[in-house]
Amino acid sequence: MRPTLAAFRGGFRAEVQQLRRSRLLLGLTIVQAVTFLVLVSIFGLTGSYVPTAVVDQDGGQLAHRWVTLMQAAHHTYGLRYMDAQHAQQALRRGDVAAVLTIPPGFSRSIAEHRMIRIPFRVDNVNADLTDDVERGIPSVAVNFARENRLPGIRVAPAEADLVRHEADFVPYLVVSALALDAFVVAGILAATSVAREFEARTVTNLKLSPIHPLVPLAGRLLATGAASTAAIAMTTLVVVAGYQVVPAHPLETAAALLLCVIIFSCIGVGVGALVRRTLPLTALIFGLALPLYIDSGSLEPARFDGNLIWGIAHTSPIYYAVGILQYAVHGLRVTPETVTLDFAALVGWALLAACGAWLGLRRAVVA
């Protein structure tokens, strides 16, 4: 037992030394993790608060109310007042994406129940975002009519929300991104540790040692796991301090992230044993992370995307991790399964990944 423990400790110490020697590599791994947060944040900023110029040629009270309602229209417009000439220039330069001109006589026309036409120039860069910008207007019209009790309107929407505290999009995205960060950091560090053994041919030495060759490797993986946990803890702190997203259930958050580190370290081991080269690992894992992120309910519940995408999402541990994290941080249920079931699935994934890593390593190292 003692030699086994010594080999395990030796592997752990060797990996710690290796990590201390390659601080740049460790730093870049954390940069990759933060890159994900930045990437999803920038994506989250698109599509809400579209920069829009308002040219108010009326200046009346009702025109002012129209603009106020536009500002409140489902996070659609980021408004700023401009004169006509500057607004056109800004639109052409791409400084604003739309220009709404409230013509002279607007307030009077509304007060007298006369029709008025409002020009709305839109930079139709792509269909999706153009639709969003144009679809915001009926909301404004509906609320404006309701507020001013305009006659002749017979139908109005009435909304009841299931969730009391609706999450902002960016905080929603960054919480999901934490699971992917665990994949990137733990996966890269574990895979690199294993692949290095093959690349440097030290795996032969391990085979010849009197201890089972996987014991020192397990020690190494414990070290990469610890480093990954520290890196994820730092990234979580960035989310808490930088994005002001405080977990509602910190223990569940920590448990989910720890399980993610275990699972993705094991998956990293498998990838490392398969590829056996350190060079393409980063790109491979980073590349895998991107589609996994989207297909795991990270943007919205995967169930909303139809049975096929929902079914595929179940094949990834990130689906369950996102389910737990969204509940633990925002108190949201984003999977039809309960949080307990998500935890059970994640533990199952951890066991499966550990067995897979063990078998993969055994095949690669011992056989």
Added chain:
Amino acid sequence: MISHAAAAVRSVWTLAVHDVTLWRRSPSTIAAAIVPPLSMALLLYVLTLTIGRQPIALVVESHGRYASRMEGILRAETNMYAVVNTDRPGARRLLDSQQAAAMILIPRDFDHAVDRCPALKPAEAIHDETYRASGCPAAKVEVTLNNIDHDFADDIRRAVAESASQFDAPDVVTPVSEGELDMSELNPYRVNVMTYELRSTTVDYLHYSVIPCLVLLILSVGVMGTALLCARDVERGTARHLALAPVPPMALMAGRLLGGTLVSLVVIVPTLAIATWTGIIAPPAGHWPALGLVFLATAVCAAGLGAALGATLRGTRAVSMAASAICTYLFFLGGGFTTIQFLPTWLRRITTLVPTRYAIDGLRQSLFYPDLHGFGADMRVLLGTAAIAIIAGGATVRRAWSH
């Protein structure tokens, strides 16, 4: 003099071809460069599939003509909803199991409530005070929303508001081309927002977002390829041999940068050929030279950046990771993952300093639009960046080799 120049050109070419051969023989380098853009393209493709249409459980409890009309309006909005007709308990089940993002209910008294409120008739003014006392609008389209986050919840809110407004006025928002139809007398909202679209083409989101992955591909291959070649020279000590070779240093640096550029072109040319053949890209007639210029300038930028990176950092692993992170940042800050025009002002200002923005803008302009508006300005910035990248990359490589 001419023979000297010819010898220098030969040296440049030999080194460039040597670099391309080395790169070709390194499948792991090729994989490291190609996997991220491929994954990004896949991600963006999946993204376009998942955004937009939301699953809605529609419950119609009233069976009158107004309810049918409202249902027709909701069902016609196929861009916004994927509608499933069901009853109240069924809708509740769909909401609970997250098979529907919202339930829209047209209640039993819908027709009666619509009838209670007088519709606007041409040339008839309804006295404001009469209306105020009437309790109209009395008919409700009831929405129960699983509002997990703002993004898709707002999409549904906007869509429902649009559908509700269409019941009384189909012309609250009309494209200017349809503005000839004057239905103003029947529009109780009293506003008709006339939309003028700035561009003649509205590009679908799939093409708009996936095509820029070509820029990421060039960037990734060029930066990583050149950086790894430089890093290997330093790691294996071959940089010293190159420094001692009887070839002018300028020729060596030019060879390395040309090699990096060729590596990008070796990947992009067949990719473009396949994309054109399969119809994924179809630039307007006469835009091929512009497209070629975008790719060439981006490839030169990538080679220069890669050379600087490879000569500065030590170790191929670190170079590979740094290159991957840099390319990702350049891509999404350049508008590859987002739409620059819709970003907040502070972020848009940052993107003006990112050269890939001009590459992606130029690429979209030459691929999607009939004219090349703004293309010249994009190319001036991109070519200027390419020149700076060549000088900076060359100088860094030279310093690394001479140490």
